[in-house]
Amino acid sequence: MSATILVVDDVDTAREAIADSLRKDGKEVLEAGTLKQARAYLGKNLADICVLDILLPDGNGLSLLDEVIQLPWQPKFIVITAHGQIDYAVEAMKKGALDFITKPIDMKVLKKSIQRAENLVVMRRELEHLRKTQASSFKFVIGQQPVMNNLVNLAQRAAETSVSVLITGESGTGKEVMANYIHQVGPRQEKPFIPINCAAIASTMLESELFGHEANAFTGASNKRKLGLMEVADGGILFLDEISSMPFDMQAKLLRAIEEHAFRRVGGTTLIRIDVQIIAASNQDLKRMIKDNQFREDLYYRLKVVDLDIPPLRKRREDIPELVGMLLRQINMAVGANIQEVSPRAMEVLISYNWPGNIRELRNAIERAVIFCDDAIIGITHLPNEIVETSPK
Numbered sequence: 068m069s070a071t072i073l074v075v076d077d078v079d080t081a082r083e084a085i086a087d088s089l090r091k092d093g094k095e096v097l098e099a100g101t102l103k104q105a106r107a108y109l110g111k112n113l114a115d116i117c118v119l120d121i122l123l124p125d126g127n128g129l130s131l132l133d134e135v136i137q138l139p140w141q142p143k144f145i146v147i148t149a150h151g152q153i154d155y156a157v158e159a160m161k162k163g164a165l166d167f168i169t170k171p172i173d174m175k176v177l178k179k180s181i182q183r184a185e186n187l188v189v190m191r192r193e194l195e196h197l198r199k200t201q202a203s204s205f206k207f208v209i210g211q212q213p214v215m216n217n218l219v220n221l222a223q224r225a226a227e228t229s230v231s232v233l234i235t236g237e238s239g240t241g242k243e244v245m246a247n248y249i250h251q252v253g254p255r256q257e258k259p260f261i262p263i264n265c266a267a268i269a270s271t272m273l274e275s276e277l278f279g280h281e282a283n284a285f286t287g288a289s290n291k292r293k294l295g296l297m298e299v300a301d302g303g304i305l306f307l308d309e310i311s312s313m314p315f316d317m318q319a320k321l322l323r324a325i326e327e328h329a330f331r332r333v334g335g336t337t338l339i340r341i342d343v344q345i346i347a348a349s350n351q352d353l354k355r356m357i358k359d360n361q362f363r364e365d366l367y368y369r370l371k372v373v374d375l376d377i378p379p380l381r382k383r384r385e386d387i388p389e390l391v392g393m394l395l396r397q398i399n400m401a402v403g404a405n406i407q408e409v410s411p412r413a414m415e416v417l418i419s420y421n422w423p424g425n426i427r428e429l430r431n432a433i434e435r436a437v438i439f440c441d442d443a444i445i446g447i448t449h450l451p452n453e454i455v456e457t458s459p460k
Contacts, residue, residue, distance in 0.1 A: 070188040071095040072181065073114035075105045075131075076147065077123050081172075085118060088174050089181070102126045112140050116184045118177070120147045121155050129155065132162040143184040147172065212383050218375050219248070225373040226253025231325065233310075233370040234348040236377035239427030242348040245375060246306045255344060258303030261296050266312035273317055278324070280333035297330060297343060304344045310370070311351035311362060322366045345370065380422040380429060387418050390426065394433045395445075406436075407443040416447060416458040 072089060076082035077100045086096045097114055099105040102125045108114050109131065121128045128146070135141045146159040146167040156167040165187070166180040225232045226249045234242045243262065250260040268276055275285075279295030297305055307313070313321065324330040329340045347370045356362035380387070391409055399406055409417070413436075422428055436449040447455055 069093070069095060070115035070185045071097060071113060072116045072118060073097045073099060073105065073108050073142070074118045075099045075102075075123070075128060076118075076120040077101065078120075081120075085172065085174075085177070089178075092178070094181075100124075102128065102131065105131060106134070109135060109142065114142050115188045116145065116181060117142045118145050118147065118181070121152060121159075122149075129159055129162060132159065132164060136163075143187055145177070145180050145184060212378075212386060214378060215383065215386070218245070218377065221373055221375060222249050223252055225249055225375075226255075229253065229255065229344045230372040231344070231370050232346045232373045232375060233353075233367075234346065234375045234377065235353070236348075236350065237379045237425055238350045239425030240377040240379060241426050242350075242377060243306065243308060245377060246304070246346045246348065249344075249346060250304050253344075255303050259300050260304050260306065261300040262306040262308060263296050264308045266309040270314045270317070273313065274320065275333050277317075277321070278330050278332055281335045283334075285333065292332070295330075295332065297324065297341060298339060300343050301341045302343075304346055307345065307347040309349065310347040311349045311353060311356060315361065315363065318363045318366045322363065322369055325369055380425045384418050387429070388414060390429060391417060391433060394430050395437070398430075398434050398437045402434075402437060404437050404440075405443070406440055406445055409436075409445045410447070413445055413447050413450060416450060416455055419458045420454045421457070 072094055074082050074085050074089075074096060075098075076085070079100065082098055082100065086098050089096050097108055099108060100123075102123050105117070105119075105128075109117070117131070119128045119131065132144055141163075144159070144164040146156065146164045147170065148156045148159075148167050149170045156169075159167055165184055168177050168180060222232070222245060232246075232249060234245050236242055246262075247260065250256060263276065265273065275293065275295070277295050277297050279293045279298055282290050282292050307321075320330075324341075325345055328342065329338050331338055353362050353367055357364045357367060391414070395406055395409070398404065417429070417432070424431070432451055432454060433445075435451060436445045440446075440449045
């Protein structure tokens with residue numbers, strides 16, 4: 068199925084000329100002469116590509132680029148500008164327009180731009196199909212709450228565009244699982260996913276781990292060149308877990324590498340260019356750390372192009388039965404068990420518990436229950452005492 072193109076221009080002859088030329092090429096074309104008409108089409112998700120004139124009778128066409136951010140499926144915009152409207156063109160590109168074409172319109176140039184947009188639309192459809200086929204394996208992340216569905220939609224967009232992502236939430240909420248989800252549903256899925264726990268590496272060694280080092284670059288360094296994880300992740304995703312633990316001076320070096328898409332190994336002079344999507348995660352309040360001069364504000368905003376704040380399990384209690392079912396299937400397969408279900412009373416206990424360790428603690432509880440259960444149904448006696456003792460009687 069080809070992309071549907073919406074042509075928005077209040078000059079009938081100009082709009083019709085573009086539309087007719089595209090229809091002769093077999094394109095599906097819609098026409099609008101006002102912002103109101105364009106909004107009606109876009110609000111119903113009827114257009115994949117929008118060829119947009121800026122000055123319209125009922126407002127500035129660029130306002131549409133702000134409005135479509137709220138839509139679940141954003142069209143690709145090609146903006147038409149007149150002579151002397153270069154400032155509008157710059158603004159349009161900053162707002163996310165794919166391209167701009169100046170008047171008088173060269174149809175060859177416009178069609179080439181439309182072809183680029185169509186290629187992106189096709190890729191987006193293929194990714195959407197991939198997400199649907201893989202979604203069942205990520206129910207651990209998704210659940211049923213609207214807030215989780217919104218987070219997953221944002222994660223899918225982040226995967227498609229390869230922007231930096233900051234994932235926040237309490238320990239055990241599934242931040243690394245979300246990062247893996249972004250990797251699996253995006254165009255980088257065939258490339259490396261490299262996780263690094265910033266808290267688990269000595270501050271003096273973190274720069275070498277990230278950027279690598281040349282032979283004998285410092286005392287204790289090997290006599291062979293070491294590749295850094297950022298270089299190993301080239302083309303893929305680098306997942307920086309517990310980013311709050313990164314030393315302040317190292318944060319500045321990371322920021323520069325992200326902004327320049329390049330770095331130098333420790334002790335090296337050669338600039339190494341990379342294409343890496345950065346996903347960072349933190350269970351700490353980074354805004355508070357910024358106020359305490361413990362985290363760089365510029366790095367914070369560079370990382371959170373897309374911000375995913377995963378709620379704790381105690382705020383998604385209605386998801387617990389589904390999560391328990393999925394965990395039960397996983398653990399059954401891993402240990403060779405055949406537990407069929409959880410008793411209603413045991414499920415009540417699981418739902419009422421506060422889960423300070425979140426999903427990680429839930430998994431441990433189900434794993435323990437499976438090990439100690441000799442029947443087909445997990446009951447209260449199979450659950451950890453600290454969970455049963457805190458439940459309502």
